[in-house]
Amino acid sequence: MKFTFVTLFENLIRPYFEDSILKRALQSGLIEIEFFNPRDFTTNKHNKVDDYQVGGGAGLLLGVQPLFDTLKKIKDTHPDAYFIFPAPAGKPFKQIDAKRLALKKNIVFVNGRYEGIDERVVETFANEVFSLGDYVLTGGELASCVFSDAISRNIEGVLGNQSSLDEESFENELLEAPSFSKPAFYEGKSVPSEFLKGNHAKIANLKIEMAKLKTKYFRPDLFARKSARR
């Protein structure tokens, strides 16, 4: 998978890939990252990339020309480009999207700054628009890091232990069951006694029941969806 980031601020994104699991994925060639800066494409003699909104409106937009030309260049040179625009007005990004998008060859994240992006650019290039949540960030970069992280761990080989994908939160619309590390007793607290007895079938059943209770308590919306499906 190649992740192409269109951003004025490469340094907000690059360090995220310089440690831990994503660093390993980069080193082993399972993922690749590259950056395009709209400032390199502006025809403005002062290198300006922002512009006022036609018809008024608070704040500046990332101007149409630099961004349009950047994306056109990417489209012309990246045959597998799949354009994702992070924006608060997008649909909520879900685990199911991370799984689906992990099968793409080249995802291009187009990161707005200022008050957003000219809508004609979105209309022309966007394959999908996703939101990180119901709040407004100063730009799309943080959302792009989050989306590319969630996508990467669903690419085969990125996680050391592939089976951890099967047990985690949002599989079957359940939050992940509580888990416990060694030692079994710590600071006066024990792990659930069933976990000490070594009956793996019983422990698995207990984990399912715990996951259901946790989901019902913390995410009644998820639990209701799960119940409605049955």
Ligand code: ADE
């Ligand atoms: N850019 C600004 N706010 C955002 C959000 N909530 N999600 C995705 N991109 C954004």
